[in-house]
Amino acid sequence: MNCEKLETVVSALAREEIEDANERATALTHIDRCGRCARILEEQRRLSANFRALAQQMNAIEAPVRLERRILASLQQRSVVRTFPAKRRLLPNWAGALAAAILLLIGGFAVWRFQHQVLQPPAQADDGGAPRYEPPGKDQLLQEKSPDSGQDRHRVAKSVNHLTKSHRLNRGNQLRQDLTVDASAQTAEVATDFLSLGYGSASDLQDGGQLVRVELPRLALARFGLPVNMDRADERVKADVLVGADGLARAIRFVR
């Protein structure tokens, strides 16, 4: 072994890591003969001893106690957050706000209607021959209409005796109902606006139509974007369906 070779193993020799007995003996033999290499080995051994002393001195060093308190506080904070996990959102945030705004509008519109209690005069027929509906009287019963008759345009359900209303057909296939409540009625009904069912157009009703009172599962409200009280999902809800002369349902409104 020469000095160059010894330099490659001197640190392992100082750390007593050379397991090969022959290699170790060869290295030590060279050291016995070479003062320079002996000095290098001595420096390496001293360095190892100093490392051990430094490690021993620093083994007494611990992290400050306040660090444990901080970590425990963070852990407890994370536990609180875990206890109340964020509910899984099925809809984006803006959808919830939009739904709330729509409900507010519907509620506000209903309140406005109740407050005004205006008996709207029958609307004039629109240009283009849009039909005109006379507000039904209190004693009106559901009247069958001959499909061929173009005169009888009043269709009311039995249970709307307490209501006075006028229907006005607008162009664009949209029904708008001015709803009033007969204050003298013992049992007043409240109904939504007519919601188009998408069959045909408003002009199809020139030949007349029928207003049919039906009962539907309450879940049908959801079909039209209306809120459903799930506690009463098994119950039925009343509805008036506006059926054209051709037998196709044109619009529906829900009644309470």
Add this chain to the structure above:
Amino acid sequence: MQVAQLHDNELMNRLLAGDEEALVALYRRRQGSIYRFALQMSGSPAMAEDVTQEVFMVLMREGSTFDAARGALNSFLLGIARNLVRQRLAREQFYVPLSDDSEDGGVVTEQADRNQLDDLSRDETIESVRKAVLSLPARYREVVVLCELQELSYAEAAVVLGCAIGTVRSRLHRARALLVEKMRPTTEKDRAAGIKAARCFA
């Protein structure tokens, strides 16, 4: 069996299941090693404290990434600490002042005309070693801290550093040579330079 007596891997399993006691036990068991590593690497108690805290924050957040098959938990935690220390040192450009008298960064002052390693008190010697370690480049400093001061094996250090065992050996060898050179008295360095060409071809 008390929680504090459980093995690291069992404590990790409990920690991942939300057991607070497991985290406390792990912290108390490993905080010293992490803190000392960060202190030995940075020389800054403040940085060591921040790093130690962050290591356990990471453990709480990402403890599921620990794989016992790849190494011990201590190596996993030291690996996190090592990365954090390097990031902070790079950010703060940490500098350890060396002796002004030494042009090559040696620790021993020029006034010494004798071997100061023999004459310095034990504490001064240890302090000089500590400063010498801090003056090493990071890639050499970390192998010295892990293998010499933390007393990890080559295999454990290799897991921490994410390199081969042979790389750890070679870096440690080079680091020790640098440290011996730094701590050698100036007169010794002059003498060594004068006889550098002398070789013993035994």
